[in-house]
Amino acid sequence: MEAWETEIGRGVPANGLDALRSVTDRVQANIEKVIEGKPEVARTALVVLLAEGHLLIEDVPGVGKTMLSKALARSIDLTVRRIQFTPDLLPSDVTGVSIFNQDTREFEFRPGGIFANIVIGDEINRASPKTQAAMLECMEEGQVTVDNQTFLLDAPFMVVATQNPLEMEGTYALPEAQRDRFLARVSMGYPVMAAEIAMLSARETTSPIDELEPVTDAAEIRKLISIVGGVHVAASVQRYTVALITATRTSPDLRLGASPRATLHLVRAAKAAAAMAGRDYVVPDDIATLAPAVLAHRLLPTVEASMSGRGPAEILSGILAAVAVPDQ
Template sequence: MTESQGNADALVARFAQMFGALAGGVERVIRGKRDKVELALVCLLSEGHLLVEDVPGVGKTTLARAISASVDARWTRIQFTPDLLPSDITGVSIFNQAGNAFEFHPGPIFANLVVADEINRGSPKTQSALLEVMEERRVTVEGTPHPVPRPFMVMATQNPVDMDGTYPLPEAQLDRFLMRISMGYPDHQSEIAVLAGAPTGVTLERLQPVASREDVARMIDFAGRLHVAPPLYDYLVRVVAATRTHQDARLGASPRASLALLRAARVRAAAASRSYIVPEDVKALAVAVLAHRVIMTPEAELRGRTGADLVAEVLATVPVPQAAGV
């Protein structure tokens, strides 16, 4: 083994150790949801944004707070309502008479982890205030750009049951979410553990950070340099392209989805102590990354088909490259 290979293996091992520590810390609060916790952390370390679609009371906001507590990061919560204004999110410029100049007062979007609670209850004008910051990580107010801190992730929630008074997220907004997941109810034993530990168990206030914001930034940079063999690029593009040509798709996944899936696959590989991605990384993340970007035809919707069904079918039909990981 060469010295450079030994250093690379050590860095990968360090990444996996830190990832496991973060997931373990969050799981002390979010019981029985290790797979969802890991997907959320993959999203964070991919510099992406997360859409959690589920019924109330299953831990959507708790997941965001637990991640921010484990990372020693600043988090804010924005409760979306029909009367919420874009300036309530981004901030405003206020004239300072003492200095005879306008001063920018940042809004709650300037945090490391922003919880956009019930995002679909905000008006389209308010939702559009997130478009720039989710893509470019900056907010432009009166022609002046203001960068947000790093790491930065928007974790939005929406209730799929109570749709009265809501505004469906447009395709441009959905495409900016790297993943969409559903928390689901805990299993029987996990819910018993939650009840048994309720008075004295680990709470968010007791959760200790296991990584700094600088640690997370270094993990993001490291994962972005992981090796990807040419056959894996080809496989990933074939999977995404197949969503566009499928007979049940009115609109398939965009090139932004290809980049998102690549970033997430790199993080998953590093979390598994690998310095390269394999087809299983792509397959494990494809539904979470691609399904919400696919718009089904009306005929397919009448048959009860979903984007997740389409992506699963694509994964079953696109040939997997052999021995492409090294």
Template sequence: MNSFPAKFERGHADVALASALPMPEDEFLGAAHQILAAIETVIDGKREAVEIALTVLLAEGHLLIEDVPGVGKTMLARALARSVDCSVSRIQFTPDLLPSDITGVSVFNQSDREFEFKPGPVFANIVIGDEINRASPKTQSALLESMEERQVTVDGKTYELARPFTVVATQNPIEMEGTYALPEAQRDRFMARISMGYPDPAAELAMLRTRATSSPLDAISPVVGNAELESMIATTRNVFASPVIEQYAVSISQATRRDPDLRLGASPRATLQLVRAAKTRAALDGRAFVLPDDIIALAIPVLGHRLIAAGRAGATIGGYSGATVAQIITRIVADTPVPLTSRGVL
């Protein structure tokens, strides 16, 4: 696994070639299967969560993993990062963490008599943010520019981030002590939110036996390199979403903004990311076109953490997610007419 170089050349970033060619379908599906298999050597019995994590990675989005402590949130993030041979960094969010600890800082070089930029851990292909809601809102906001624009501005100078760039953040429910609620602007930058849940008895028993002497993370080897990952991303971008599919996604988002049970509906960014994630899901299913089922399957993971239910009844977990919001999304999707498609086209 590569690490970020100690010397950062100012004004330039390790940007992957924008002309990456799509990967042939059989190679794409084979590589995706290998990544899933590698992650599942560590995370057992959580296929849906693992698939959404891979979907977000290939869609060039950001993933928020929210659940109670000790259920494998960080383990999933690390397993996803280890399955790809690219630069990886980890940020342990704490109340005393400063924004410069994330983005980097300009330091005066005595020998050159000028300021030299020392990049922070955000300069990596995959950034693992552990317990992101334990940092102050000021520190959390240090990720806003990087997550949306793939760049960092320090002391008036802008530095491009590496491509691909993905933030995989974990957080505990805000009922836990020492946590801060993520602001709406930050939550909206995460493509999807998932929960791990407790393992079933068989998986928990197997964990006791396999982790008694070693960590399963030690056995994970990178499955694809950075160039192959870029090709896989290019493959997902080539998936076709027909106008009726795009209209279907827009109709669902519009409905969330009009629903009386919601105080905050889905943003236009949410619609864009819903379609982007649906394209990736279709590619992982071996299809070159998006079906309504892809939109339906991703509606809750992509929209759930962005919506705020009206009144106290919706404040199940921090006022923006939980069973109530999920039920509202399910109702909205059920009430929205599903377009009839054939191979992605009317």
């Protein structure tokens, strides 16, 4: 660890890291008032926010996917919009539409639901592929193009999308191009018994989400994002990351490995995680810990691997065990 640290130009001041940890701890504590017993999920959501990415939350109905996204949104004084994805949702409902004004005799742009700092896309895989595709430019480039006009989205910009497993009725599989634009995917899972009992008592009369107050704002989040950008990644850690990504592309169990965008996302997420841990440098453990959340949803197993019951997470686990970890 000392070798990784000595390569650093000390570009991140210590008080900046202290401020970052203070803010993220407050936001995480706020989220955990609503989502009990899932600190790792709340932490991953914050990593994605600071890495300027987008989060996909996948699990069965009723486990708190939408509640997590709403708790994150309410913890920060940002503009928030929710888009309920349904089979009849149109692309223009997401991006906006130009409408002819009879009084001015000109076309006026009416922004869609994507124009907010945090966009909650509820049950994103219930919309048609055409509507899902309307999110591609927004998520990758932070802008919307309608009728040859380009509109920039305010920073920070984050899509927090929820989806049900494909076995559920009325769902469409997200195309590979859209899955690749989500920095990380997490699953909520069922709560432990103690947390579920506590939930029954806490929600007898009111919902904890209604009592949440913002603990930070957009300006402060932008400052924290700039701090994360200054976190150092040593050459050995870069080589380790690329080795992991390359191994997914050459694995006989995968017909689609991770993209170069996945490499960038993994490093950005590791920098955010390192800053949240109080370090201004990334260590290989940051990469390895985040790899399942950042990479698994992008990988497609071969037919043979699927038939033998091996999914992307299990295959990735084997790759992580096989790739040598640098010691300096």
